[in-house]
Amino acid sequence: xxxxxxxxxxxxxxxxxxxxxxxxxxxxxxxxxxxxxxxxxxxxxxxxxxxxxxxxxxxxxxxxxxxxxxxxxxxxxxxxxxxxxxxxxxxxxxxxxxxxxxxxxxxxxxxxxxxxxxxxxxxxxxxxxxxxxxxxxxxxxxxxxxxxxxxxxxxxxxxxxxxxxxxxxxxxxxxxxxxxxxxxxxxxxxxxxxxxxxxxxxxxxxxxxxxxxxxxxxxxxxxxxxxxxxxxxxxxxxxxxxxxxxxxxxxxxxxxxxxxxxxxxxxxxxxxxxxxxxxxxxxxxxxxxxxxxxxxxxxxxxxxxxxxxxxxxxxxxxxxxxxxxxxxxxxxxxxxxxxxxxxxxxxxxxxxxxxxxxxxxxxxxxxxxxxxxxxxxxxxxxxxxxxxxxxxxxxxxx
Numbered sequence: 001x002x003x004x005x006x007x008x009x010x011x012x013x014x015x016x017x018x019x020x021x022x023x024x025x026x027x028x029x030x031x032x033x034x035x036x037x038x039x040x041x042x043x044x045x046x047x048x049x050x051x052x053x054x055x056x057x058x059x060x061x062x063x064x065x066x067x068x069x070x071x072x073x074x075x076x077x078x079x080x081x082x083x084x085x086x087x088x089x090x091x092x093x094x095x096x097x098x099x100x101x102x103x104x105x106x107x108x109x110x111x112x113x114x115x116x117x118x119x120x121x122x123x124x125x126x127x128x129x130x131x132x133x134x135x136x137x138x139x140x141x142x143x144x145x146x147x148x149x150x151x152x153x154x155x156x157x158x159x160x161x162x163x164x165x166x167x168x169x170x171x172x173x174x175x176x177x178x179x180x181x182x183x184x185x186x187x188x189x190x191x192x193x194x195x196x197x198x199x200x201x202x203x204x205x206x207x208x209x210x211x212x213x214x215x216x217x218x219x220x221x222x223x224x225x226x227x228x229x230x231x232x233x234x235x236x237x238x239x240x241x242x243x244x245x246x247x248x249x250x251x252x253x254x255x256x257x258x259x260x261x262x263x264x265x266x267x268x269x270x271x272x273x274x275x276x277x278x279x280x281x282x283x284x285x286x287x288x289x290x291x292x293x294x295x296x297x298x299x300x301x302x303x304x305x306x307x308x309x310x311x312x313x314x315x316x317x318x319x320x321x322x323x324x325x326x327x328x329x330x331x332x333x334x335x336x337x338x339x340x341x342x343x344x345x346x347x348x349x350x351x352x353x354x355x356x357x358x359x360x361x362x363x364x365x366x367x368x369x370x371x372x373x374x375x376x377x378x379x380x381x382x383x384x385x386x387x388x389x390x391x392x393x394x395x396x397x398x
Contacts, residue, residue, distance in 0.1 A: 019112035020091060022064045026105050030054040031217075031238055037061035042109060046101055049074050050081030053191055059084060065091040065111055069100050072129060078141040082134045092134075096126035152322075159320045162256070162279050166288070167327050173292045174274045178230050178249050181294030184210035186335075188218035188229075189283045190238075191302030197335035198225045198301060210299065213290065215283045218302065219243035233289065234282040236262030244269060251275075251289065253282045280320030291328045298328060301335040 026044040027033035031054065037043055039062035046069040047054060058066055072082040072094050085092045093114055100116055100123055103109060110117045116124045165171035186205070188194060198221065204210075205227070214222050216234030220243050223229070229248040232239060236252060244250065244266065250273040254260035258277055266273045278285050283303050290298050303321075325332060 019110060020065050021108065021110040024103050024105060024107050024109045025063075026101060026103055028101065031057065034058060034061050037063055040064050042067060042111065044069070044100055044103060046070050046098075047072070049076060049079045050085070052080040052084060055081030055084035059088045059090065063090060065093065067093050067096055067100055067111065067116060067124075067126070069096050069098055069124075071095055073134065073137040073141055075137070075141045075143075076147075078138045082129060083131065083138065086129060086131045086134050092129040093126040094129055096124040100124040100126075156322055159279060160323060163320070163323075166278060167323060170288070170292045172277065173288055174251070174276050176231065176249055176251070176274065176289065176293060178211060180211050180290060182296055184208045184297045184299060185213055185290040185295040186210040186299045186301065187213045187215060187283065187286050187290065187303065188221050189215045189300075189302040190217035190221045193336075194218070194221050194302030195224075198222070198227075201299070201301070201335055204299075210297075211290075211295070213286050214239070214243065214248070215286050219246070219248065221302070231286075231289075233276075233286040234262065235260075236265050241269065244271060249274070251285070253278065253285055280324060284320045284324040287324050287328050287332065291331060295331060298332045299335055300332060303334075 020042065022040050022042045024044055025033060025037050025041045027036075028046045030045050030047050030050075033043060033045060034057040037058070041061075041063050042065045043058060043061070043063040044067045048070040050068070050072045066085055072085075072092060073079060082092060091111070093111065093116075096116060103116075103118060103123060107118055109123075114126050114128045115122060116126075160167065166173065186201070188198070211231065212222055212227055212229045213231045213233060214220070214229040216232075216236065217238040217240075219229040219232045220240050223243055223246070228246055229243065231251060232243060232248045233251040234253055236244070236250075250266055250271060252260045252262045252266060252273045252275050254263070254275050254277040256277050256279055258275075260275055260277075263273060263275065276285050276289070278288075283300075287298060287300075
């Protein structure tokens with residue numbers, strides 16, 4: 001028997017011939033899987049080019065291993081996810097093929113040297129990834145970056161052709177009940193470092209009280225920090241019932257042909273919703289809504305801001321994110337910039353109270369000393385002399 005150290009410092013005994021063992025959790029959508037994943041489970045996914053957000057959510061769930069039916073790094077571009085998983089000490093096995101997705105959820109499985117068994121039955125075999133192998137694949141994938149940039153540019157032009165009226169003239173943007181004109185708007189996507197950014201913005205939130213817009217699961221991210229969303233935007237596939245029933249105005253992201261899969265869920269809960277048909281991503285339409293309704297400043301939390309982040313999402317829709325940022329222009333500020341540049345403003349009233357408090361403290365200190373008593377005695381005598389002179393002046397004049 002050997003003792004194997006798992007992620008987070010946990011250990012368990014196991015027979016070295018059987019490798020890692022645990023209950024299987026299976027889902028082709030990684031973001032759905034992590035909601036059910038518990039520490040010690042074995043995560044089975046079908047995710048080509050694991051992105052950073054998916055990897056961070058997997059690591060946070062603390063599985064004993066991640067089994068991928070697809071290639072975690074396909075070579076299309078240098079994606080960031082696999083290195084996050086392996087650096088966290090979680091075994092990652094690639095290229096297991098579609099058979100591994102047929103494992104029934106909850107079945108006890110074993111993983112030994114890249115082979116996956118259910119009982120005595122071999123289900124699939126894949127390639128074990130480690131930090132060195134992932135780093136080598138990452139460097140090789142850089143060679144595919146130029147072609148991805150060309151594809152990204154082509155997708156951007158195609159999106160501009162389809163949504164020219166929306167981007168340039170705002171045609172099709174619905175109106176909301178929520179008052180936005182002249183106010184700051186905080187848009188939260190459950191993406192990169194959203195927790196840290198929300199914590200860093202506490203002083204900003206208290207002073208400016210911006211309109212709070214959650215993009216799908218971003219609404220739950222707000223509620224985790226004790227904030228209540230004013231508007232929820234998205235296709236409603238990753239937002240909780242608690243968030244939807246929080247009283248926020250709901251905007252369902254629909255396809256251009258009007259189909260809105262998320263609307264059925266909202267209506268089944270007896271809630272009203274506004275429909276916004278658009279080709280882009282949900283975070284894009286949230287920004288377009290805020291801009292069209294006259295937001296003074298748009299602060300973005302967890303959204304995509306760099307080229308690597310655009311490509312890391314690995315989908316054509318990210319071209320719309322690039323153009324949306326051009327459309328919104330100088331109104332858009334990343335949360336990290338706000339937290340670094342923001343300084344709490346002190347009002348004139350606060351300055352007066354601060355000065356009075358300081359004066360009282362000085363007087364109290366002087367009264368407590370003999371020198372202070374002498375000083376106040378001299379000042380009192382001077383005031384007595386001045387008062388006598390003033391009184392004599394008035395009595396003489398009368």
